[in-house]
Amino acid sequence: MNESLKIDNLHASVDGQPILKGLTLEVPKGEVHAIMGPNGSGKSTLAKVLAGHEDYGVTEGGVTLDGEDLLAMEVDERSRAGFFLAFQYPHEIPGVTNANFLRAARQARLPKGEEIDAVAFYREMYEKMDRLGMDRKFTGRSVNEGFSGGEKKRNEILQMMMLEPKYAVLDETDSGLDIDALKIVAEGVNAMRSPERAFLVITHYQRLLDYIVPDVVHVLHNGRIIHTGGKELALELEEKGYDWITKEPVAA
Amino acid sequence: MPDAATLEAVNIDQDQGNFSYPEDYAHDAGYGLNESTIDFISDVKGEADWIREFRKRALAVFESKPMPTHWASHDLENIVFENIRYYLAKGQRPTRSWDEVPDDVKQTFERLGIPEKERNYLAGVEAQFDSEAAYSNVKEELSKEGVIFVNSTEGLREHPDLFRRWFGKVIPTGDNKFSALNSAVFSGGSFIYVPPGVKVKHPLQAYFRINAENFGQFERTLIVVDEGAEVTYMEGCTAPKFETATLHSAVVELVAMKDAKIQYITVQNWSNNVFNLVTKRGLAHENAEIRWIDCNIGSRLTMKYPGVIMKGRKARGEVISIALANDGQHQDTGAKMIHAADETTSNIVAKSISVGSGRSTYRGQVHIPKHLKGCRNNTECDALLINSCSRTDTYPAITVRGNRHATQHEASVSQVSEEQIFYMRQRGLSEGEAMSLSVNGFVNDLVREFPMEYSVELKRLIDMEMEDSVG
Numbered sequence: 001m002n003e004s005l006k007i008d009n010l011h012a013s014v015d016g017q018p019i020l021k022g023l024t025l026e027v028p029k030g031e032v033h034a035i036m037g038p039n040g041s042g043k044s045t046l047a048k049v050l051a052g053h054e055d056y057g058v059t060e061g062g063v064t065l066d067g068e069d070l071l072a073m074e075v076d077e078r079s080r081a082g083f084f085l086a087f088q089y090p091h092e093i094p095g096v097t098n099a100n101f102l103r104a105a106r107q108a109r110l111p112k113g114e115e116i117d118a119v120a121f122y123r124e125m126y127e128k129m130d131r132l133g134m135d136r137k138f139t140g141r142s143v144n145e146g147f148s149g150g151e152k153k154r155n156e157i158l159q160m161m162m163l164e165p166k167y168a169v170l171d172e173t174d175s176g177l178d179i180d181a182l183k184i185v186a187e188g189v190n191a192m193r194s195p196e197r198a199f200l201v202i203t204h205y206q207r208l209l210d211y212i213v214p215d216v217v218h219v220l221h222n223g224r225i226i227h228t229g230g231k232e233l234a235l236e237l238e239e240k241g242y243d244w245i246t247k248e249p250v251a252a
Numbered sequence: 253m254p255d256a257a258t259l260e261a262v263n264i265d266q267d268q269g270n271f272s273y274p275e276d277y278a279h280d281a282g283y284g285l286n287e288s289t290i291d292f293i294s295d296v297k298g299e300a301d302w303i304r305e306f307r308k309r310a311l312a313v314f315e316s317k318p319m320p321t322h323w324a325s326h327d328l329e330n331i332v333f334e335n336i337r338y339y340l341a342k343g344q345r346p347t348r349s350w351d352e353v354p355d356d357v358k359q360t361f362e363r364l365g366i367p368e369k370e371r372n373y374l375a376g377v378e379a380q381f382d383s384e385a386a387y388s389n390v391k392e393e394l395s396k397e398g399v400i401f402v403n404s405t406e407g408l409r410e411h412p413d414l415f416r417r418w419f420g421k422v423i424p425t426g427d428n429k430f431s432a433l434n435s436a437v438f439s440g441g442s443f444i445y446v447p448p449g450v451k452v453k454h455p456l457q458a459y460f461r462i463n464a465e466n467f468g469q470f471e472r473t474l475i476v477v478d479e480g481a482e483v484t485y486m487e488g489c490t491a492p493k494f495e496t497a498t499l500h501s502a503v504v505e506l507v508a509m510k511d512a513k514i515q516y517i518t519v520q521n522w523s524n525n526v527f528n529l530v531t532k533r534g535l536a537h538e539n540a541e542i543r544w545i546d547c548n549i550g551s552r553l554t555m556k557y558p559g560v561i562m563k564g565r566k567a568r569g570e571v572i573s574i575a576l577a578n579d580g581q582h583q584d585t586g587a588k589m590i591h592a593a594d595e596t597t598s599n600i601v602a603k604s605i606s607v608g609s610g611r612s613t614y615r616g617q618v619h620i621p622k623h624l625k626g627c628r629n630n631t632e633c634d635a636l637l638i639n640s641c642s643r644t645d646t647y648p649a650i651t652v653r654g655n656r657h658a659t660q661h662e663a664s665v666s667q668v669s670e671e672q673i674f675y676m677r678q679r680g681l682s683e684g685e686a687m688s689l690s691v692n693g694f695v696n697d698l699v700r701e702f703p704m705e706y707s708v709e710l711k712r713l714i715d716m717e718m719e720d721s722v723g
Contacts, residue, residue, distance in 0.1 A: 051678050054670075079680035091675035094666070095693025104689055105679040142693065159679060 003066055004028040005050075005083075005167045005198060011060035011223075012049045019045040021223035022061065027167070027216075030195040034209055034234060035202045037220035038242045043202045044088060046220070047171040051085040052078055065167060080109055082166030086156040086173050093143035098155065099125065101143045102162050109163075128161045131191065133184050149176030157188040168192075169200045174208035186211030206238035221246045276356070277382075281339035283466070287311065290436060293339045297405055297439070300412065310425045310435030317429040325582055327553050331527055336468040336499055338437045339383050346378070346385040346403060353379075357386045366459050369705070375454035376401045380471060381461050383439040390456070398447040401456050404472045407443025414445055418476055422505035422535045422561070430529040430555075434470045434503040441471030441502065446481040446512075455484040455517070455703060460500075462490075462526070468499040475505070477512040486706065489520040497552065498526045506534030506542055510564065513541045519706055521713055522551035524581055530556045533588070536596075538564030545701055546573040548583050549713050557615055559588030562596035569598040574695050574710075577610030577642075578717055586615035586647075587631075595626040602633040603695050606642035607717070614646045622653035629659045636694045637667045638687065666694075688718035 005027045012020040019042045027033045037043050049056045050063060052075040063070040065081055073081060093101060102125060106116050126136065132154050144152050153173055160168055170189070174182055189199065189212050201212055209217070209231065217234050219227040219242070227233070227245050237245075281292045290311060294304040319328050347353055350367050361367060361379050370377045376390030378401065385403035394401070400411060407415050425435040442458045462469050477483050489500070500522065508514045514534065522528055528551040534542035544558035560569025571587035589598035604612035612635060620627045629652075635644035644665060652659050668690045676686035691714055692699070699707045 051674075053674055075674060075677040076680050076682050076686075079678050085678050087675065087678075091669075091672045093672060093676065093690065093693060095696040096689050101676075101679070101689070104681055104685065108680040108682070108685065163679065 005070075005200065006064045007046075007050075007061075008063070009061035010046075010049070010058065010063060012045060012056050012058050014045065014056055018059070019056075019223055020049065023220070023224055024061075025218055025225050025228075027198045027200050029166070029198050031215040032193065032199040032201060032212060033216045033218060034212075034214040035200060035218045035220050035225075036204070036206070036234065036237055038246070039204070041220045042223045043204075043220055044171055047085055047088070047169050047202060050078075050083065050169055051075060076108070079105075079163075079165075084160050084163055084165030084168040086153075086160055086168065086170040088171040088173075088175060090144050090152045090156050092145045094145055096143050097140050098143050098158075099139040102159065105159070105163060125158075125162060128158060132158055132161075132188050134158060150178060150181035153177055153185055154181065154188075157185050161188060161192060164192075166196065167198050167200070169202065171202045172204060173201070174203055174205060182208065183211060206234045209234045219245055277340045277342055277464075279339065279341045281337060283337055284334040285311070285336070285338055285437065289338050293437060293439065296339070296341065299408065302416075303408060306420070306425075307436050307438075310432050313426045314429060314432035314436055317426070317432060320429060324555060325553055325584060327582065328527075328529075331497065331499060335466055335496070337464065337466050338468055338470070339439060340464050340467055341382065341384040341439075342386075346388040346406070348387075348389045350387060353386050357381045360461060360463065361387070361459065366457075369457070374457045375452055376456040378403055378442050378456075378458040379461070380440045380458065380469075382463050382467055382469065385440055391454075394452060397450050398445075399450060399452060400443065400445040402443050404441040404443050404474065405439065407474070411443065411445070414476065415443060415474065418474060418505065418507050420505075422507065422533050423503055423531050427531060430501045431503050431531040434472060434501050434531070437468070438470045438472035438503065440469070441473040441504075442475070442485070443473070444475040444477075444483065444485065446477045446483045448478040448509075449480045450478075451482040452484070455486045457486045457488070460487065460489045460502075462498055462500065466496055466498070468501065471502045473502065473504040474507075475514060475516070476507045477509060477514050479509045480511040481509075482513040484515040484517065484703070486517040486519070486703075489518075489522060496525070498523075500526055500528045500530070502530045502532075504530070504532040506532075508534060508536045508540035508542050508567075510538045511540060512537070515543045515545065516558075517545040517702065517706060519547045519549075519710060519713075520551070520554075521549045522554075524550055524552055524578070526551045528554040528556065530554075532556065532558040534558075534560045534569070536560055536562050536564065536567035536569060538593075539566045540564060541568040541570075543570040543572070544587070546571065546585070547702075547710055548573070548575040548585055549717065550578075551581060551583075553582045553584065555584045557586040557588050557617070559590065559617075560598065561590045561592055562598065563592050565593045566595045566597075567593060568596070571600045571602070572698055572701050573600075573602045574698055575602075575604040575612050576691075576714065576717055577604065577606045577612045579608035579610055582611045582613070584613040584615065586613075586617075588617045589619065589629060591618075591620040591624060591627045591629070594624050596624075597627070598629045600629075600631045600633070601698060603636070603698055604633075604644060605636045605638065605691055605694065606644050607638040609641055609643075611643040611645075613644070614648070616648045616650070618648075618650040618652070618659070620652040620654070620657050620659070624654065625656035627652075627657040629657075631659075631661045633663045634694070635665045636691065637665065638691075684718060688715045691718050
């Protein structure tokens with residue numbers, strides 16, 4: 001049994017332009033991995049490819065989710081299979097309330113003909129919103145519409161908590177967050193850490209990793225993982241920048 | 253462009269109404285339209301001479317008027333008037349019991365769920381099958397209060413004075429080519445009278461069904477609500493999918509006397525070969541209120557601009573409209589607000605959705621003359637495009653003279669972006685569910701204006717249209 005998110009020699013392009021060039025890494029269940037890298041290294045591309053965005057074409061390599069071929073699944077199938085992406089720029093859905101959206105997402109996970117228990121659903125949602133310090137009025141507001149940057153990110157974490165994925169990728173969730181919001185988001189993620197779940201935290205800054213302490217840190221550069229280390233690697237990168245790694249010849 | 257799956261889906265979505273029964277008509281006026289067609293209709297109905305004359309004058313007006321293609325769609329030229337049948341009836345008077353309705357007609361309405369709705373939440377129902385009503389009933393307590401709810405044929409026969417006083421007064425025969433056509437060959441439709449002070453709590457409902465191919469349905473509705481009285485009227489329409497085009501051309505006139513309120517709700521789900529060319533207008537006296545809540549799904553071409561003439565001081569007019577144009581369909585809808593007294597208020601909120609090659613057009617006319625004061629209009633029209641080949645056009649004409657009025661106009665066009673759908677799918681919704689939720693979100697604030705049962709129905713229709721349209 002291979003309980004992990006496994007990315008093997010992944011090559012992907014946008015508009016014929018290769019971005020990922022043989023990315024390999026494995027996140028076993030129960031672990032938190034971080035991916036750091038300079039701008040343009042392919043961090044967000046990796047997130048989009050894993051989620052199945054159609055603008056990104058996989059040209060080589062593969063990804064499995066607990067041994068299942070992730071890339072063969074439709075975008076929504078991946079979600080229902082337990083893959084979650086917290087977006088760097090969450091979209092607005094005018095006219096659709098947060099509560100209705102979450103409810104529809106939960107409903108989509110049930111067998112045909114089965115209805116979610118509305119009372120239990122609301123109770124759970126309110127409890128999770130309280131943990132994230134979200135005002136109840138957000139249930140009746142359109143998804144992300146008119147939300148501040150921090151509110152949008154918190155809303156992503158709420159969705160993650162409600163959908164309880166097996167594998168969650170957080171794409172620069174720290175960008176646009178002040179320190180208080182960052183702490184709340186991190187607490188939400190930490191509360192979800194479990195032997196049954198894995199996280200891949202994509203970030204440009206070390207700051208987030210003070211609060212979500214990773215088991216493993218990968219450095220992504222020019223579409224490949226060029227360095228892997230423990231949590232102290234993040235501090236080292238913060239201090240010295242990326243140059244000392246990116247200029248080093250890559251070990252075979 | 254619509255792929256095969258989309259095209260197939262568009263056919264599926266009208267499935268609920270897509271069935272017909274073999275033809276069995278006692279009265280068939282045959283194909284084409286001339287004076288003898290009118291004599292046939294008048295003879296069958298046993299009409300008074302003034303009606304026959306009214307019809308014949310209208311026919312002359314119809315023939316003299318050109319198609320309005322100088323501003324409207326050239327698709328109108330594809331209507332072949334000589335290939336249409338103008339009157340088809342089984343020769344029965346409408347019954348007050350479903351048991352007495354002929355089997356095929358009864359089954360038709362049962363499949364459409366009408367008797368069930370009547371039992372559950374309606375105060376009265378009229379069910380029209382092709383040219384004439386097959387069933388018509390109003391709850392007894394309303395009859396006792398003097399509420400009249402019959403079809404137009406019976407209205408003319410039993411209540412000629414009341415009918416004639418307002419008939420053709422709000423929408424004159426020559427208003428447009430299709431109001432003239434309706435005036436020549438009208439049959440069916442509702443006649444409602446609500447006496448002073450009577451507030452009808454539950455809605456009255458009419459259901460219009462086209463069963464025969466090449467048939468033109470021309471119902472004529474007149475609703476008169478006396479001083480301080482109130483009524484909500486709902487109409488639903490369907491037709492099976494035929495190979496050839498079908499014509500539906502109604503005229504609806506509303507009269508709200510002082511302090512009266514009329515709410516007129518339409519949910520139409522025509523199959524996509526129906527030309528739906530309808531004239532609807534209300535006359536609001538002092539402090540009266542007329543609201544048109546209009547939802548247009550289906551049809552090949554719909555042209556409909558419900559209007560309110562605010563004739564008395566402080567009269568209010570409102571049009572709330574939702575139009576969904578799927579592949580191959582054109583929803584050309586809007587509103588007319590004619591302010592004819594001081595301190596009158598009108599409100600227009602129109603939302604349209606264009607899917608695939610569907611096209612929606614908004615035309616609005618607001619008229620506030622110089623000699624009045626204290627008039628207000630608010631116009632809001634929003635269009636949602638689902639695909640890059642969808643199309644929307646907006647033609648607002650707001651004429652305000654004088655400086656003692658307040659008007660406000662807002663318009664927006666938005667598109668359901670690929671990114672929005674991707675985002676929703678990442679949370680586990682299928683593409684169809686994501687589209688459906690987006691569209692429902694777009695019309696959400698308007699759907700709340702519908703009575704509960706209808707908002708559920710509307711949501712279901714939108715779900716069906718959207719889930720099928722993405723294949």
